[in-house]
Amino acid sequence: KEEIAKGKLIMETADGEKAFKIDELEEQGMGRRENCQRCNLKIPSNADLALGNWGVIGPLAGKATFVEVFSETGADVLGKVIDAGLIATEEPNPKGVKIRENVNNFMLKESQAKKEIDYAGTTGDIIDVFYQYEDEFSKCMKCYGCREACPLCFCEDCCLEAEGPEWVPGGYTPAAPFFHLTRLVHMVDACTNCGQCSEVCPCEIPVAKVWSTVNNKVREVYGYIPGMGSDDPLPFTDHVSKAKKL
Ligand code: SF4
Ligand code: SF4
Ligand code: SF4
Structure with missing residues (x-):
């Protein structure tokens, strides 16, 4: 089992849990691809649905998925899946929603910093x-x-x-x-x-x-x-x- 949480890659192995700081992995070229580090679309709002773990807190942490709907098509797909009884849903925890927003803002600042490094020294022409x-x-x-x-x-x-x-x-x-x-x-x-x-x-x-x-x-x-x-x-x-x- 593996998970990314609180800036760490956490792996559960037969010998127990191991955690690696994402920053350190990326410094060694083993984290996200550099284009992902630059990307300023951390939550894919251009898609119909965005699924992830940002905003899932409390007893559901690690067990549930945060689903954000961005289009009528996304709402339709989600509705059909719920009607078919394939998933159980509940309203998001307002505190979790705030945390999701904060994490997104933090990650956007990180990508802005990466861009400034990557684009330095040129006019862009x-x-x-x-x-x-x-x-x-x-x-x-x-x-x-x-x-x-x-x-x-x-x-x-x-x-x-x-x-x-x-x-x-x-x-x-x-x-x-x-x-x-x-x-x-x-x-x-x-x-x-x-x-x-x-x-x-x-x-x-x-x-x-x-x-x-x-x-x-x-x-x-x-x-x-x-x-x-x-x-x-x-x-x-x-x-x-x-x-x-x-
Ligand atoms: S040029 Fe741009 S769109 Fe084409 S493969 Fe490279 S990053 Fe992707
Ligand atoms: S930059 Fe040159 S070597 Fe690299 S993929 Fe393109 S054509 Fe091939
Ligand atoms: S003609 Fe230009 S845009 Fe089309 S495939 Fe070739 S390089 Fe890409």
Whole structure:
């Protein structure tokens, strides 16, 4: 059995309970992925339902799940599960609700601190960020893993594979910067900081951190938050009208 509580990873083993501080695990690269540490959506309010243990206190701690409903679909699903007798529910404890809010606020402060560290030393402009990470990108072997893993890179006919001059002559590395710059310009405005690109990179290039740094600038300038189900057009597809607002 394992659980995360009070900033610790707690594991129950045959030899008893062992607890590890999350901060220390993350310093050693063993905690949450770095994109999760940066994320400012600790409770997924963009989903229909959010399930977790923040706010479950007293005798129910460790035995119940806090369910927060964010949409009619979520309410409908929950209602059907309750009507089917699959789960037992009760109103949340007001003290637990307050604790949930406090934990969320604390975690949001932590992610803000992580962002400040990650985005330090650059303006967030594409060329500036790319220059800062030039050494990292010099390790790129152009395996296409980041593009393949990216949920926003879904074009059936990707221009990076177009016929024409080779981006990287066979046997040569690294990839020309245009490989990454092209992908950045195409979709960085929609980057959700999901971390998949970093996860798959065999060269351990912090791809998601680079994209997130530029996307943070896009958020500042355009006020567009990707992944929240907005009907607004993506900033780079509506550049003229957004620019007029500045
Ligand atoms: S972090 Fe951004 S660029 Fe990387 S895979 Fe996710 S959406 Fe794509
Ligand atoms: S790099 Fe550009 S063309 Fe290729 S899949 Fe991504 S968005 Fe589409
Ligand atoms: S996954 Fe890494 S090595 Fe592969 S193309 Fe992307 S940045 Fe380069």
